[in-house]
Amino acid sequence: MVSPKPRWLKVKAPGSPEYRRLHALTERLRLATVCQSARCPNIGDCWHAGSAAFMILGTLCTRACGFCDVPTGRPAPPDPDEPLRLAEAVTALGLRHVVITSVTRDDLSDGGASQFVACVTAIRNQAGNTRVEVLIPDFRGAEPPLMQILHAAPEVLNHNVETVPRLYPVVRPAADYQRSLALLTTAARGKTDVMQVKSGIMLGLGETEEEVLEVLGDLRQAGVDSLTMGQYLAPSRDHLPVVRYWSPEEFQQLGRQASAMGFARVESHPLARSSFHAERVFEMTP
Numbered sequence: 001m002v003s004p005k006p007r008w009l010k011v012k013a014p015g016s017p018e019y020r021r022l023h024a025l026t027e028r029l030r031l032a033t034v035c036q037s038a039r040c041p042n043i044g045d046c047w048h049a050g051s052a053a054f055m056i057l058g059t060l061c062t063r064a065c066g067f068c069d070v071p072t073g074r075p076a077p078p079d080p081d082e083p084l085r086l087a088e089a090v091t092a093l094g095l096r097h098v099v100i101t102s103v104t105r106d107d108l109s110d111g112g113a114s115q116f117v118a119c120v121t122a123i124r125n126q127a128g129n130t131r132v133e134v135l136i137p138d139f140r141g142a143e144p145p146l147m148q149i150l151h152a153a154p155e156v157l158n159h160n161v162e163t164v165p166r167l168y169p170v171v172r173p174a175a176d177y178q179r180s181l182a183l184l185t186t187a188a189r190g191k192t193d194v195m196q197v198k199s200g201i202m203l204g205l206g207e208t209e210e211e212v213l214e215v216l217g218d219l220r221q222a223g224v225d226s227l228t229m230g231q232y233l234a235p236s237r238d239h240l241p242v243v244r245y246w247s248p249e250e251f252q253q254l255g256r257q258a259s260a261m262g263f264a265r266v267e268s269h270p271l272a273r274s275s276f277h278a279e280r281v282f283e284m285t286p
Helices: 017-028 043-048 082-093 113-126 143-152 165-171 177-190 209-222 248-261 278-283
Strands: 053-056 097-102 131-135 156-158 196-203 226-231 265-268
Touching (some): 053 082, 053 113, 097 113, 143 177, 177 196, 209 248, 248 265
Parallel strands (some): 097 131, 156 196, 196 226
16 A cells, blocks of 8 residues: 655645635636646645646546546537637736646547637737647547647647556556657647647656656657656545655656756656646746
């Protein structure tokens, strides 16, 4: 049995005035955030700083990954007003960097890519100085949806591999490791000169250090610029259990190894997440 949650994973409960303001804004504009849906431990820190990762295309996912707390079901059609509401929130918050992610929409012919593009366009029209980072699903390996998003030219295109290939059948049964690598490779080849390609992996699901390093090698070969590595935390007893808590020192060592492999930007610590301090990762000096 894994040991109790270590001290370095304990965070202060949210409740600052800025947190409450952002919560009220998302409620008023009927916007979902992955911070809430994924029960992210960093929600208090991020929302206090006026930063949030917005989740578009509803709150029901067409897949059921063993690590994720987003419920599975039959989603509603895309909301045509969602991009404008999202842009309003970005403007109201005065965000310099916004992260847009989504549930996986295998029910849609384009996987939801057109809604991502509409959101990027709306933000550019209302808040032209805001950088946009998109955290996208794999679109079942279809290239046209990915090209739609690349043509919208977000500053960061992020797609997480999440775990090592051996654990995919349990952790991501509807996904495919090679398919995700192919998406990242295509994104890196088709990106603009100023665009960053980003990916991330969770630790603590039973992977070995050797397997992690192999994944990092694959990501570099695919052309990934930016990397996040963080500790997996089970959202509930119904989700996959934590097999191991990696220490801060181990994360630091992996981060140094990743930098030595050539990643320009690396965020590696137990509480690191794809969208946590995403603006800081973007601004790291290559």
